[in-house]
Amino acid sequence: MTQPASSYPLNGLTAVVTGAAQGLGLAMVERLARDGAHVIIGDIQEKKAAEEATRLQATGFDVSSALLNVADSDQVTGFFEALGENGRLDILVNNAGLNQKVAAVTETTDEEWDRVLKVILTGTFYCCRAGGAIMERQESGCIVNISSINGQSPAALVGAYNVAKAGIISLTETLAVELAAYGIRVNAVCPGPVYTAFNESNMAQRSASLGISEEEIVERVRKAVPLGRWGQPMDIAEGVAFLCSPAASWITSEVLRVSGGLAGVSAVPPKRSKS
Numbered sequence: 001m002t003q004p005a006s007s008y009p010l011n012g013l014t015a016v017v018t019g020a021a022q023g024l025g026l027a028m029v030e031r032l033a034r035d036g037a038h039v040i041i042g043d044i045q046e047k048k049a050a051e052e053a054t055r056l057q058a059t060g061f062d063v064s065s066a067l068l069n070v071a072d073s074d075q076v077t078g079f080f081e082a083l084g085e086n087g088r089l090d091i092l093v094n095n096a097g098l099n100q101k102v103a104a105v106t107e108t109t110d111e112e113w114d115r116v117l118k119v120i121l122t123g124t125f126y127c128c129r130a131g132g133a134i135m136e137r138q139e140s141g142c143i144v145n146i147s148s149i150n151g152q153s154p155a156a157l158v159g160a161y162n163v164a165k166a167g168i169i170s171l172t173e174t175l176a177v178e179l180a181a182y183g184i185r186v187n188a189v190c191p192g193p194v195y196t197a198f199n200e201s202n203m204a205q206r207s208a209s210l211g212i213s214e215e216e217i218v219e220r221v222r223k224a225v226p227l228g229r230w231g232q233p234m235d236i237a238e239g240v241a242f243l244c245s246p247a248a249s250w251i252t253s254e255v256l257r258v259s260g261g262l263a264g265v266s267a268v269p270p271k272r273s274k275s
Helices: 023-034 046-058 073-086 110-138 159-182 197-210 214-224 233-244
Strands: 014-018 038-043 063-067 091-094 141-146 184-191 255-258
Touching: 014 023, 014 110, 023 038, 023 046, 023 091, 023 197, 023 233, 038 046, 046 063, 073 110, 091 110, 091 233, 110 141, 110 159, 110 184, 141 159, 141 233, 159 184, 159 255, 184 233, 197 214, 233 255
Parallel strands: 014 038, 014 091, 038 063, 091 141, 141 184, 184 255
Antiparallel strands: none
16 A cells, blocks of 8 residues: 655654554554654553564654553553653554454453453543643643444444443543643544454454354455445554644544444344353
8 A cells, every 4th residue: 555645744743652563553653653743652562562663763753662551550650751751742642452352242251341441441541641631731732542433333242342432432522622721632533444453353253253254254344335445554544643633723522433434333143052
């Protein structure tokens, strides 16, 4: 896929993208860096984040990395406190997340429910709280939270994921109102199906639950997208870059769906066999 040229002036700005050592987050890092921002990859995969930062530095981008476990409140607080002491925080993209094991709500364990919400929703809250406090002091900044089309139109068999992503939308809209007086904009992006390692795992589980091949479900999803293709990570990164840019200076509390026109997945799973 052809890489876009720089579109938005972000020179001199500092951005943090969480969960950005791979997939969508890494594309966001590259896109923001291409526009001139200094971008910090914050990820629990410390080694991989450092490797990707080094790779991007070699291409001329101003990128660094740091260990960040968004599910650890103390670590999140410490990360942002250090950032605030040593510089600014102009852009925060809360992208960190994980997949849910595909299962009906009636078969979802306490541990799985807690695991999914802890990272996706509570982790976003921790980062918004700590990052938002820095932006309040600056009286400027931009937050983009990554939700999902599942947060707007829930899909079967991933109830915890749906709830976490819907919660991100509510948190986004709440923060947009609370932080508006400080000149801080808060928006959300809802990606549609993008065939990263994240979705590859999900499709494998989905195909098993429906009794069809993985190739068949991948094709079903493609056909369901009005624009006729799966998304690419840079498709989502472009939407994020726009919301972080001066071009979106009068946009806050917005929920931007970037999905090729797909509003949601409505497949009804068959009855499960009961032992």
